Amino acid sequence: MDKELKIFNSLSSKKELFKPLVKNNVGIYVCGPTVYSNVHLGNCRTFISFDLIYRYFKHLGYKIKYVRNITDVGHLENDQDDGEDRISKKAKAENIDPMQVAQKYTIDFHKVLEKFNTIPPDIEPTATGHIPEQIMQIKKILENGFAYEVNGSVYFDVLKFNKSNDYGKLSNRDIEELIHNTRILDGQTDKKNPQDFALWKKADPQHIMKWESPWSIGFPGWHLECTAMSTKYLGNQFDIHGGGMDLKFPHHECEIAQSEAITGKEPVKFWIHSNMLTFNGKKMSKSTGNNILPEEIFSGKNKKFSKSYSPEVLRFFILQAHYRSILDLSEKALAASEKGYNKLISAIKKLPGIIPSKEKGDFNEKDWVKRSYDSMNDDFNSPILISELFNAVKFINSVINEKQKMNLSQWSVLNKMIPIFINDLLGIKTAEKQTSNLDSKLIKTIELLIDVRSRARKNKDFEYSDEIRNKLFEIGISLNDDGDKTTYSIE
């Protein structure tokens, strides 16, 4: 299947056949969170998108090295290399150490992503943990003539770089035009050119997070950490670099420039960008205040929603859109996803209990499997995969309603593939998988009680069998007699 995997490469702006640099191996770097506030749902969408991608490579049997960083220094309030460091600012406001801020929000990030059933990366490096690597890269860029030092700070020389390389190729920007459209520098900066970006910034005396370097006591520029960490763990050239669409420029453009300035080589084979989550039509972001915290939705505390929604439903909602499409969150859309999710889960729960017939139903199971894989091979198109799942649900329900039959081949393929598609590929927990030790004990004790009740009915002790049914109902377990067979549902 994997030979057919096509990925939309932001660098070429088209879908390309995926070929790993090293056979059966794939190296993936994804820009992680800046840990200065609780992760909002827009961020989560990005990480869930890359979890989908990670899971698919895993399913295909690749040996994966998945690196996702934690930005705990260097991300300033705006992208123009000025303003305060976001984490330091929060630390000052709360009168605690910047690393306490980073720890608090790293824990929050992990907890939320765990609820969304995302798989942790294989390596999760921090920016502060890679200062020597960043300093070494700055030295190299200076040596190669693509940077200059002014007053203890070091800047990347974008214009010079653009003479031999192509600055702007990822985001399709023309540097000359960019410059033409930028107002003249006002003397407030050491930069030669407004497009230049900081590799190292000299720290003010009151600055908290700072390190020694050949140029000054200071801190690294935000763009550099990802170049340092991705190349350290994945090599100078690696397969996939991902991140939110908003990071394409300047962040990822600068990463390419830095790497090419160091090694002369294009660092990344496939650039993958996930699109944004909007809320009632507006971009979700911390800075605009138009953001939703996942916990508020799980708990039902967010007043913009009339009820709570589970992490499974939210994940399902997110994967019902392709990762490259804008997705708008609204109560209406979420409620529709919940309905769909429940319909899906309900059908797949009943599937194993269907007794295969000799007759074949009107459902081509082999085509269905192929179309499902085709959807994932077509740039991880999860909404198409989900619509294929609903095709299966339609067939399952029509078998349950005795409109048609399901033969053994259909039964086996569906029973084998549906959990793979839902649990493994989409990463959606179904009730079955969530079953704990206690749950399975509950199921078995209920079944034992159903046996007890059947015995009472056989003995014509209907008073007693009704008593058991009523007592179970009080506990929240409803029995449903269907001829000889009794099924149950737990409230």
Place this chain on the structure above:
Amino acid sequence: MDKELKIFNSLSSKKELFKPLVKNNVGIYVCGPTVYSNVHLGNCRTFISFDLIYRYFKHLGYKIKYVRNITDVGHLENDQDDGEDRISKKAKAENIDPMQVAQKYTIDFHKVLEKFNTIPPDIEPTATGHIPEQIMQIKKILENGFAYEVNGSVYFDVLKFNKSNDYGKLSNRDIEELIHNTRILDGQTDKKNPQDFALWKKADPQHIMKWESPWSIGFPGWHLECTAMSTKYLGNQFDIHGGGMDLKFPHHECEIAQSEAITGKEPVKFWIHSNMLTFNGKKMSKSTGNNILPEEIFSGKNKKFSKSYSPEVLRFFILQAHYRSILDLSEKALAASEKGYNKLISAIKKLPGIIPSKEKGDFNEKDWVKRSYDSMNDDFNSPILISELFNAVKFINSVINEKQKMNLSQWSVLNKMIPIFINDLLGIKTAEKQTSNLDSKLIKTIELLIDVRSRARKNKDFEYSDEIRNKLFEIGISLNDDGDKTTYSIE
């Protein structure tokens, strides 16, 4: 209350009145795990002990900065500065990046400690994340004349340090005697003296984790990371340094030497060491193989135990011993703790439902509160606090059994203080908080089955009552008949 807190200081080998360096503030550093294997129960005891200490300071209203590191480089197979790096060795064995090893076991560590209801530290720095800080400290130690460089490695000169300072004061060792008892160096090392320890080690070419330094491409010695991280986040002098007893020498002794060599000042006011957990009388440690993984006990998979025990029971068991005493784990001891835990929980569940009387029972609630705090103020003596809780349980049960009365003052004090002592100070989750919706359904269906069985027994249908018992046993639920009453336990 806090004015009376006395802590056993390993440095003076006696209990001392705790006074913070800065009023109402306390800085705590605890040596964290070396993340190259699953955390075993012996390690967990250490971290639960310091969680008890952290919780008590929190309860007393201190502003706490609690730093606990992750050792992800530099911890060699033995403490004599030779052997392989533990994490690199595991990485080679599994053919993955050392940082993948660190990530895997850091996640395991966090998960297990979360189950034990420990509060995460405020800062959790990594050794690899503090290479520049360590290099700066080595420079300073060299400058101050307490270290020497040989072939790209730097060693701490213990003999020289001991001339002006006291090496061995924490572990009560006499350096001259140590040297006298050590065999002569065999020429395999660059050290002047076997007691010297590495600050920086030059890396072999095949070594994976290495960094540039003024002396060589290499890696820091294990002892240095804790000096670098504790002083970076807590200052050159801080209140409390903790760790397992086995770290006292050489690790903590070396930390003191390093700090004094840099600043000339004693770094730590209070050294706290938790004692070890033995298993059936022998030390629990990864290296001897005599270790138990917590998950095996939670799940009941460890064959040395006949059943599973919950994290709450294990935590309760651990806190029933004073942190400075050796604690031996055995099934018998654990079963006794479980019984005690259940007795405690059962009584406190009934407490709010007691209707206060005008009459006072024979229980001095004010003295009881004082004695409870006294126990914690006496070097965090949790077993005494637990025995005070059992005094309260005895009183509560005698009120329930109508042997005596409880007046409003007694009722109010007990209802207010018991949750503080159990949940906040001991950090033990009580069943109320644990029971999920499904658990309570399971309990009710089991009770229903017990009723069904009682009915069968009344009808002399012993064959059927035995069948129900056997079927429940297969599910993992054991019934225990005691006269008319049947109790049960869930495996």
